[in-house]
Amino acid sequence: MVAPRYAAKLITSPSFVKWLTTPLTNPNGISAHLGRLVAIAVAEPELSEAIEAYTEALRSAPAGTPSQRSRATVRGIEGTPAEVVP
Numbered sequence: 001m002v003a004p005r006y007a008a009k010l011i012t013s014p015s016f017v018k019w020l021t022t023p024l025t026n027p028n029g030i031s032a033h034l035g036r037l038v039a040i041a042v043a044e045p046e047l048s049e050a051i052e053a054y055t056e057a058l059r060s061a062p063a064g065t066p067s068q069r070s071r072a073t074v075r076g077i078e079g080t081p082a083e084v085v086p
Contacts, residue, residue, distance in 0.1 A: 002057050006050035013047055015040045 002010070010016045019040060024033050037055065041048040 002050070002053050006053045009047060009050040010054060013040075013044065015044060016047065016051070 010020075016037075019033075019037055022033070022036075024030060034055070037051060041051040
């Protein structure tokens with residue numbers, strides 16, 4: 001998660017919005033795509049702290065694809081700890 005002040009900076013930046021909305025057609029190209037984000041941080045130093053926070057949030061995101069995570073169910077009975085079951 002990114003702090004609201006960073007999120008506000010990023011979503012009001014035309015460069016970041018263009019980067020964010022550019023489709024990644026080849027999963028092997030993610031390094032190049034993130035490299036373009038770093039280039040934005042270099043070209044627009046006022047965004048560098050917000051971009052750093054964003055990339056850190058990406059690194060700390062849970063592993064697996066969104067569809068794998070959405071298939072996981074949480075089992076628990078009120079008053080007992082929940083158990084995540086894939």
